[in-house]
Amino acid sequence: MTDKSIKIPGPDHPITVTPNTAHIVVRAGGRTVADTRRALTLREASYTPVQYIPREDVDMTLLERTSHTTHCPYKGDCSYYSIPVGGERAVNAVWSYESPHAAVAQIAGHLAFYPDRVDSIEETR
Numbered sequence: 001m002t003d004k005s006i007k008i009p010g011p012d013h014p015i016t017v018t019p020n021t022a023h024i025v026v027r028a029g030g031r032t033v034a035d036t037r038r039a040l041t042l043r044e045a046s047y048t049p050v051q052y053i054p055r056e057d058v059d060m061t062l063l064e065r066t067s068h069t070t071h072c073p074y075k076g077d078c079s080y081y082s083i084p085v086g087g088e089r090a091v092n093a094v095w096s097y098e099s100p101h102a103a104v105a106q107i108a109g110h111l112a113f114y115p116d117r118v119d120s121i122e123e124t125r
Contacts, residue, residue, distance in 0.1 A: 015044045015074060017052075017106045022125050024051055026058075028093065028118040029085030034058040040106055044074070051121065052110035063111075068092050075107070076100045086118060093117035 020041045026034040036057035043049045063081040070078045075097050083090035096111045097104070115121050 013045050013074060015042065015104060017042050017104055020051065022123045024053065025120075025122045026053070026113050026118055027120050027122075028062070028083040028090050029087060030119070031062060031085050032059065033062050033083060033118065034111070034113070040110060042104070042107060042112075050112050051123070052107045052112050055109055055111060058111050063094060066092055070095075072097075074101065075104050081111070083118065090117050 018041050020039040021037050022039070024034070024036050024039050025032060034053045034057055036053050038054050038057060040052040041049050042052055062083055062085055064084055066080045066082050068080040070080075072078060076099060078095050078097050080092040081094040081096070083093050086093060093114050094111050095114075097107050098109075100107050113121055
């Protein structure tokens with residue numbers, strides 16, 4: 001078995017990206033927004049691991065791009081989406097690094113969800 005994770009060197013801020021074959025379902029506003037077995041788990045420093053889900057496995061018709069942006073020195077420029085069916089709490093609930101830094105290039109074409117802005121993020125093995 002080969003290790004497909006990428007590790008960014010640096011003792012102060014390690015980041016790894018590893019394929020996750022668990023079944024992950026994201027729901028908001030009573031709707032299934034994402035359903036995948038092809039997520040990438042990004043572990044960054046001491047933060048909680050984040051599941052990055054391929055766009056192909058997200059119902060993009062339920063998302064609305066917003067003008068909100070941020071920048072991460074480790075990953076790059078980040079864009080955001082809201083989930084209108086999720087109501088007020090689902091504003092900017094989804095983020096994406098569309099052109100991430102080379103060290104985390106695997107997350108390009110993937111979306112991540114804030115757990116407190118969606119109904120649920122279920123992961124089953």
